[in-house]
Amino acid sequence: MIDRYNRDINYLRVSVTDRCNLRCQYCMPKEGVSSVGHHDILRYEEIERIVAIATHIGITKVRITGGEPLVRRGIVDFIRGIGDIEGISDISLTTNGILLSSYAEALHNAGIRRINVSLDSLNAEKYREITRGGELNTVLRGIEEVYSLGFSPIKINVVAIKDFNDDEILDFASLTIDRPYEVRFIELMPLGKASTLNLGRHLSNKIVLERIGAAHRLETLNGKRNVTDGPARRYRIEGAAGEIGFISPVSSHFCQSCNRLRLTADGHLRSCLLLDEEIDLRGHLRSGCSDADLEQLILSAIANKPMGHDVNCDEVHVKKCVKDMSSIGG
Numbered sequence: 001m002i003d004r005y006n007r008d009i010n011y012l013r014v015s016v017t018d019r020c021n022l023r024c025q026y027c028m029p030k031e032g033v034s035s036v037g038h039h040d041i042l043r044y045e046e047i048e049r050i051v052a053i054a055t056h057i058g059i060t061k062v063r064i065t066g067g068e069p070l071v072r073r074g075i076v077d078f079i080r081g082i083g084d085i086e087g088i089s090d091i092s093l094t095t096n097g098i099l100l101s102s103y104a105e106a107l108h109n110a111g112i113r114r115i116n117v118s119l120d121s122l123n124a125e126k127y128r129e130i131t132r133g134g135e136l137n138t139v140l141r142g143i144e145e146v147y148s149l150g151f152s153p154i155k156i157n158v159v160a161i162k163d164f165n166d167d168e169i170l171d172f173a174s175l176t177i178d179r180p181y182e183v184r185f186i187e188l189m190p191l192g193k194a195s196t197l198n199l200g201r202h203l204s205n206k207i208v209l210e211r212i213g214a215a216h217r218l219e220t221l222n223g224k225r226n227v228t229d230g231p232a233r234r235y236r237i238e239g240a241a242g243e244i245g246f247i248s249p250v251s252s253h254f255c256q257s258c259n260r261l262r263l264t265a266d267g268h269l270r271s272c273l274l275l276d277e278e279i280d281l282r283g284h285l286r287s288g289c290s291d292a293d294l295e296q297l298i299l300s301a302i303a304n305k306p307m308g309h310d311v312n313c314d315e316v317h318v319k320k321c322v323k324d325m326s327s328i329g330g
């Protein structure tokens with residue numbers, strides 16, 4: 001479906017839970033968020049119904065995210081079911097990697113090949129600190145496992161945080177030299193309950209790119225491959241197996257090419273990550289709406305998808321994005 005700003009909206013990100021087995025400082029308060037009761041979380045069959053209807057208006061790609069999607073019981077069968085929906089040609093997963101080594105094979109069998117693993121430090125102590133308790137080695141084992149099973153692409157998402165991991169930028173970039181990993185630096189965004197913590201910790205990707213560029217010869221890749229380009233500006237260290245991407249929602253908005261909708265864990269449809277307008281699909285689903293009604297609601301989310309957001313990392317905007325990232329899905 002082409003929207004009024006000529007964007008082809010073909011991508012749905014689905015948060016299957018707002019719960020998580022980590023408590024990343026920039027994403028969740030330490031006591032967790034779980035404000036949403038079990039009953040308020042969409043059931044798998046409700047999500048499947050929404051996805052199937054969304055394919056009628058041009059959704060072809062689905063990313064499963066959270067919270068931590070691998071903590072929700074039955075996730076592998078659910079993923080297989082989504083992949084089986086006619087019209088879905090691409091299904092991918094974003095995970096913190098803690099449960100990845102035990103799920104890798106089952107996920108592969110369920111049809112997942114494209115996986116994003118979030119990892120903000122390569123130092124065990126710092127990783128434990130930023131995630132409030134996560135074990136780095138567990139995640140590294142998960143990445144190793146998906147690599148040996150042949151998942152591709154394997155993207156490693158790094159939120160760049162001032163005075164926390166800015167000294168590890170080159171270490172992360174080096175991960176791409178021998179392995180075909182795609183390391184993607186993501187700018188810290190002012191969202192949800194943990195957002196005030198993020199004030200002053202924002203690091204522009206311009207600085208990250210400069211640091212890598214000062215140490216390595218970089219070739220630019222945008223335009224060489226279309227299908228999974230998304231919002232990332234992509235580079236390769238000369239001769240490297242993998243690539244480096246920069247996702248800069250704060251310093252350099254990519255709204256003009258944004259092709260996505262987001263379904264939150266509590267069943268609300270959002271046309272922009274950073275603006276709080278949502279459509280309550282769950283309410284309509286549970287009061288017996290027809291498929292045609294549901295399709296109209298999805299169409300209205302597309303019709304109202306804004307041209308862009310004006311979010312940056314100042315205090316005013318922190319107050320604007322009140323929903324937590326774990327419920328929206330990153």
Ligand code: SAM
Nearest residue numbers: 027066067068094095096118157188189325330
């Ligand atoms: N739990 C999974 C994970 O961590 O990959 C999936 C959900 S998580 C919300 C998705 C992505 O959002 C992660 O890469 C995470 O680092 C990122 N994220 C969470 N809060 C963020 C924030 N305030 N700014 C930028 N990225 C954020």
Ligand code: SF4
Nearest residue numbers: 020023024027067096
């Ligand atoms: Fe959990 Fe992912 Fe949020 Fe970290 S970023 S607390 S792993 S949902």
